[in-house]
Amino acid sequence: MRWASAHTILSREQWAGAPLAEVVRQGLTICNGGELGVGGARRLAVAGPDLRVYAAPTVSLVMVLHELATNAIKYGALSNTAGTVAVAWDVQDDGSVALEWREHGGPPVAPPARSGFGSRLIRDAITRQLSGEAHLDHAVTGLVVRLVLPAQHFDPPAAHPAFPDLREDDT
16 A cells, blocks of 8 residues: 555654655555566656655655556556656746656557546645646657645755745855
């Protein structure tokens, strides 16, 4: 169960949140560390700045990423021997964090006839539980999911312009 791995991260971090990279890694554990495919070829790319997620959104994020990974293995880019998945995140000018899931090289994608469990889980977890935005693009070349999460869920990065240094000038 993915929520258990989220709790493991939080317990290890004394429930003070967790590095976003670790949250992403736990959400992708079903992918066996990205060592899917013939000869252990790397099929996952994960990149983004060093950010800490507060405890509350961690479980939801792990569940969303686990759902995306499961579907990529069953139906998407990881269902063949050539497809890849890239997960990247960045801090936006307003302090929110945009996380993008991008599949490439899998079977052709078509928008689903109806919204399934996974789509509902992603939208509900992100929009209702975390007050964020979830955009799913069923592009023919591969699924692209863009999640935007409010700044309130993250420790502010020290050098980001949305979080100016508030110390008084000593000069």
